[in-house]
Amino acid sequence: MKKIRNFCVIAHIDHGKSTLSDRLLEFTQTISERNMKDQALDDMDLERERGITIKSHAIQMDYKHLDGETYTFNMIDTPGHVDFSYEVSRSIAACEGALLLVDASQGIQAQTISNLYLAIEHDLEIIPxxxxxxxxxxxxxxxxxxxxxxxxxxxxxxxHASGKTGIGIQDIMTAAVERIPHPRGDEEAPLQALIFDSIFNQYRGVIAYFKIENGSMKKGDMVRFVNTKMDYEADEIGVLKMDMIPKKELRAGDVGYIITGxxxxxEIKVGDTITQVDRPCEKAIDGFEDVKPMVFAGIFPIENEDFEDLRDSLEKLQLNDASLVFEPETSVALGFGFRCGFLGMLHLEIIQERLSREFEQEVITTIPNVSYFAYTKKGEKMLINTPTDLPDPTLLDRVEEPYISAQIITKPEYIGTIMTLCMEKRGELTKQIYLTTERVELSFELPLAEIVFDFYDKLKSITRGYASFDYAPKDYRASDLVKLDLKLNGEPVDALSSLVHRDKAASFGRKICSKLKDLLPRQQFMIAIQAAVGAxxxxRETISALRKDVTAKCYGGDITRKRKLLEKQKKGKKKMRQIGSVNVPQKAFLDVLKLD
Structure with a gap:
């Protein structure tokens, strides 16, 4: 155990974690030169295309130290985007040390600080x-x-290091051996292993990744998952290199995988504890904090018969990404689907993309929103996840919306524009600290609903990319919120309704109506698009009818003949409008979301 070092790499997005991990893999010859490629640990196409890490990746390396001893390093490369901070919290729970990476050209940014606090809470040794x-x-x-x-x-x-040229790699290796403490477990104690990740393999079932805190595990042992109370035989155990390498036995301090079929x-929960059936441990290991979804959106299959396939796909995705939460829901306009909780808009986009690529599921996503608490006049408290859950205004006492505390780190010249943006979003400045003469930290309290859509993109564009943003949930506060309904020819479309602040309802309604006017195809009858608050x-916008020229055959003659034909057409249009229904194409649902 004294020869094992478990550590993770944490940093803000784009500070070079994956590139540095590539150099460490090359240096320890874990990967041959022939198989080496950029972002070697990122195995999703999406990660390569966008140049971001979405999923933490664990890998074992053998390093021969300068004193001639060989050490085993278990390294986890983590994501840097705020939407994937849950992955970071899980990786930190499986480590004793962390490499804190800071980009020398950008300095410390918001996510660097929040990841650092996570690591300090778990008493990790930090190597800057x-x-x-x-x-x-x-x-x-x-x-x-x-x-x-x-x-x-x-x-x-x-x-001092460079992931590109390989400067400082030897120093990092030496520091990992000398500064990071070795795991402190008891090999003779009953087995306690923490599951920190899992993946689904079509042929072998669920594969769980774990770190053994105490005891040891052999191939063929009967093991129990403490939270789900299920017993299984360990068909195969082993360690994670570039491929899975089976082993006969793993001991305290080891990081590995288990296949139980x-x-x-x-039947598997990330954060669960594995123990032995004949010698169970007394208590489960405290895992990570519970995930708090920030953004909710409905995901519906295009064809109703694909509902069960979509459920399977979401369950398999959940294994791979434990921060995804979902429950079934129905919509009048879209049929059966799921209400999903995400950590942010990037997370939502990635899940949608993965459903399409990995499971060939094309889906419709409704307008994202956050959850609120509604209080009725009788004093009942209700959780509101969709605008349709909101009780009737006559029964409603008040609605409380979630607030967050946000930290923005930027250059002093952008303070004015950032303040304007936050005031527009109903935010208030709580403190302003100069970290150095060139960097200032602004703290705001903002309603979560206001930052869900496009806040981050706007912040990046007004500061030319020189602002970093991080937030944490704060509390719920009473707010003047109204339900905005969208009606097509008087029929409400529940998938397009949303909860908005009363001051912004009119402008938001106008935007959606004019956008829908451009998107909906014209029909044989007139379509009225209306945004309504209550009654x-x-x-309002109107899409005029496609008119057939019924008077074309009348040339010359009495005007009453023309009028008679037009009156006949008018009656037909009126009848058609009563029985005609307006179909909203899928593209319209997706485009309405991109309002700005």
């Missing part, structure tokens, strides 16, 4: 690494000062 020191724009001294202020280390503790995804119509 200054990455990209070979770049011309690297501000080595200033960023080193920022790191010293943040974690209180000495200047000589900071390792489980086919149903419900009051606040915006």
């Amino acid at each position: 690494v200054l990455n990209k020191v070979d770049m011309e724009s690297a501000m080595i001294e200033e960023v080193s000062d920022q790191i010293i202020d943040l974690i209180g280390c000495d200047l000589e503790d900071i390792i 489980i086919k149903s995804s419900k 009051k119509i606040i915006a």
